[in-house]
Amino acid sequence: MSAGPVPAKLAEIIDDFQDLSEPDRLQLLLDFSRGLPELPERYTAHPELLEQVVECQSPLFLTMEIGDAPEHRVHLFFSAPPEAPTTRGFAGVLLEGLDGLTAEEVLSVPDDVPDRLGLTRAITPLRMRGMTAMLGRVKRKIREAR
């Protein structure tokens, strides 16, 4: 279990969610879903480079690029279909909150960060588990790469 500090950008997103009423939090998650960028061509042309996160209810594919030492900055790439907006929204939050951080910073993100968005009641604990699984997969891939 990691219990480090929440990176500034992710902390800001958590605050944004916490400041809203429940229906508005869902709206914000929808904005993240809409804002999830398309994969760059090097991945759309090579879907075999993406890994499926099977713990998510809807298909979610993920890959990452890790920069040079000493920082090992992490760049994340997610793909999920438009009929899975909740999954896309979670991916969007992780992308905006974590992309460009060092491997060390990502690894120390607390594992319960998804629960801090204040969405559990509206989204259901089961659906929230998908986001926790996504974060877990990101960390595992970083560890495997080192």
Add this chain to the structure above:
Amino acid sequence: MTLGPDTQDKFSEYAHPERLVSTGWLSEHLGTDGLVVVESDEDVLLYETGHVPGSVKIDWHTELNDEVTRDYVDGEGFARLMASKGISRDSTVVIYGDKSNWWAAYALWVFTLFGHEDVRLLDGGRDLWVAEGRDLTTDKPEVTATDYPVVERDDAPIRAYLGDVLEHLGKPLIDVRSGDEYTGARTTMPAYPEEGALRGGHIPTAASVPWARAAAEDGTFRTRAELDAVYRDEAGLKDGDDVVAYCRIGERSSHTWFVLRHLLGFENVRNYDGSWTEWGNAVRVPIVRGTEPGEAPAGARR
């Protein structure tokens, strides 16, 4: 006020054709007085990305389930929900949703617990509506609150509890989960999160008929002849049978319940909504592993 049925040929073969409407029928009847269209999805945000114009959303988890107890809302809760969605007791309600109408069928089954008379499914659900390029909007509908009577839930005719299922052993049981869930190789759907069933397998004597066998590639229901071949010829159901269907939490088995009750006309069909997340965790209930249905144990009652 209720609307007339969709009278297309495919539906007329079914036992209760008035329970289905086609995308074409819905398109023609949008905006008609007395019609309320409801979207009910697994993905809680899907409605917000675009929905059938004028439709309202009902979320299975936050609106149909009780917040504390594992149960459905009560009569007062249902009346409040209906009123807030602009549904009257005599409204024609057409429900559609994602995943081949799993959650739409589940919502329809919950409406039936409260005896709402005219409730129908959109054949093909959300996916077909989208695939056909029909109108979607993100505009929120203007809902005029209605006055819906408080009707107490009547579970017994269509809902089975764990004790009912134990007493039922020996009569037809349909397990609608995937093959690997039935044999006990896994306790959750492929690609779904683990929901914490302690044991894998199936209820003794249950026949394995995965829900998807009732759906065609485009998500519409298979024809009457195709359904008869699956449920009567293969699974061995006969007229007059008392049938219980179950899955993991009762949503996929609502789809099969709809097929058996409304399309094939079995009068006594109950959905065991506790399903595997209850049975697979309960103490001292009998379980069978592997591909064979297994025998009803003597004295299985607790």
